[in-house]
Each structure stands twice: as structure tokens, then as C-alpha cells.
Amino acid sequence: MEAGTRELADLLQNALQWAREAGAVTLRHFGTALDSETKGDGTPVTVADRAAETLLRERIGAEYPHHGILGEEFGETNPGASVRWIVDPIDGTRSFVRGVPIYGVLIGIDVEGVPMVGVAHFPALRETVGAALGHGCDWNGRPARVSRIRNLPDAAALTTDPAELLKSPVAPGWEELVEGCSLARTWGDCYGHVLVATGRAEIMIDPVLSPWDAAPFVPILEEAGGRFTDLAGNARLDGGSGISTNGLLHDRVLALLQAR
Secondary structure, eight states: OOOOHHHHHHHHHHHHHHHHHHHHHHHTTTTSOOOOEEOTTSOEEOHHHHHHHHHHHHHHHHHOTTSEEEETTTEEESTTOSEEEEEEEEEOHHHHHTTOSOOEEEEEEEETTEEEEEEEEETTTTEEEEEETTSOEEETTEEOOOOOOOOGGGOEEEESOHHHHHTSTTHHHHHHHHHHSSEEEOOOHHHHHHHHHTTSOSEEEESSOOHHHHTTHHHHHHHTTOEEEOTTSOOOSSSSOEEEEOSTTHHHHHHHHHOO
């Protein structure tokens, strides 16, 4: 597929619509006494995760039968397809199970291996961020832009799980970063990356990240004026980690994390 302007716009609009539909599925279970199972990787999964991913797969398969799909719960279909949808039906399942509203439905689309479209929808918060390369980044109907903060002492730094981060090789750099920033919080999972894209934080660090967790954020951050890379500084989905920044602080943050 040639990723033309019209094609990307259509992909983005469908991704936005289907993310909202999947989000509606999750809301039927949100705040209820929901049982969860533990997967082999130690992460939880619920009936809501599976139902939402099933809906996404049905919508994508009906409209784009030749596209590939990679999902957290049901793996990959049509491997090798030139267009691939990467979906996480509930990013932040632990928050979801506890009734914390910062979970999200994530959709990323890559074309010939290049991340081109990203959507992050937060059903319980009624927030949606969507972007396609060359089309800008939209946040609930208005342009999303990163902050213009240039100095670490003025910045807010986020992570999902500080215990996980402090076990990682970047722990010394994280501690130095936190000491040098004005604010450090665990507004984590996908919501942390969206806070950066919408100018409400400057740095979000995930030392462990799967492709479906990272999928929307290369186009979202780029179109919002920021950057998303792995800990090695590569703008890729399979690097196993993720850093979102407002762009102005990215090289400084990477230097701190890679210094040891």
C-alpha cells in the first residue's frame, strides 16, 4: 500500500472510531467486580480485554481483510502484510481492574514497517488523542502540542512503575533526573505518554514496553512536536522500552539514562 494523504486520513478516522467502540465495550465492565487472570508474562487479563480486542479485530478484518493485525491478547494475523494494525485493547489493565480511569485503548498502524498512525483513547476520561504523519495530532478536537520547557528544573518526569525502573540499568540516571526535575509522578502506562504529547508533562519513561504499548506513540509524539524513542534513542516499536519527551529535553534525558 502507498501511504498517501487520503489513505492515511481514512486509516486515522477508522482507528478513532473503532477505538471509541472498543472503549465502550470496556466501560461496560469498568468499576465492576471483575475477575482477572495472570498471563505467562505476569500481566493481568480480563474478559473486557478480550472482548475489546475481538471487536477491534472484527472491524479491521471486515474493512481491511488484507491488512495484518498484532494484538496483545490474540497474537498476529496476516504476518508480512504491508499494513499492520497493532492494538492493545486495555493498556493499564491493573488500573482498569481497580477502577482507576487512566487506562486506554491503543491503536497503531505501520506501513511497510514505518509507524504512521496512532490513537490513544481513554474511555473513562473521555479523552482521545489521534495522529497520522503529516496530519498533525488532535486532542479532543483541538491541536495537541508538547510544552516548550527547555530546562530540567522546570520539567515534570513520569514513569509507570518506579520499582521496575529502579531494578533496570537506567536506575542511577532516573534518580538523578528526578532530583533535577520540578515534579516526578507515576501517572503511568499510556496516559503518561499522552500527558507529554498534550503539554501536561515533559518526560515519560517506560523501561519495559511491548510493541502494542508503544505502537501509537511515534506518530503521536512526532506530530505533537515531541519525540518517542526507546532507551537507545531509536524511534522503533520493538526496542523493549520507551521514552516520550517534548523533544527539547530528549537528548539530555537520554544522556542521563545512558551515562551508567
